[in-house]
Amino acid sequence: MHETRFINEIFAVLNEKLAQEKAARQVVVNVRLSPFSHVSAETLQGSFKELSKGENFTNACLKVLPLEVLLECKECGRSTRIAERIFGCPFCNSADVNIQMDMEFFVESIEIEDKEREAENGD
Numbered sequence: 001m002h003e004t005r006f007i008n009e010i011f012a013v014l015n016e017k018l019a020q021e022k023a024a025r026q027v028v029v030n031v032r033l034s035p036f037s038h039v040s041a042e043t044l045q046g047s048f049k050e051l052s053k054g055e056n057f058t059n060a061c062l063k064v065l066p067l068e069v070l071l072e073c074k075e076c077g078r079s080t081r082i083a084e085r086i087f088g089c090p091f092c093n094s095a096d097v098n099i100q101m102d103m104e105f106f107v108e109s110i111e112i113e114d115k116e117r118e119a120e121n122g123d
């Protein structure tokens, strides 16, 4: 599973971040995923949900945001940041472009909701 290493990265950051926090708080993990990644946002979400059951992160939810990568055109010399999967220059349509592929995924931030735990409908 290609996405497992992404999830492990999330867990590592979560562990570090939550070490001094009380559990049971609502946590939102913002991650960036390249449009050129082999992993889709859906796959990542699904696996995160599944794998976080084995950890103490069931109150964490994952927000997958697009990672903008740099596209440089060798034809017209312009460059831009793209957040979708395109393979040509948006300015001159040339296919002679360089697309930054080394950045595929990263954990951007972790939001810990500071509000008191809301009344839960526990069973």
Ligand SMILES: [Zn+2]
Binding pocket: 073, 074, 075, 076, 077, 078, 089, 090, 091, 092, 093, 094
């Ligand atoms: Zn161009």
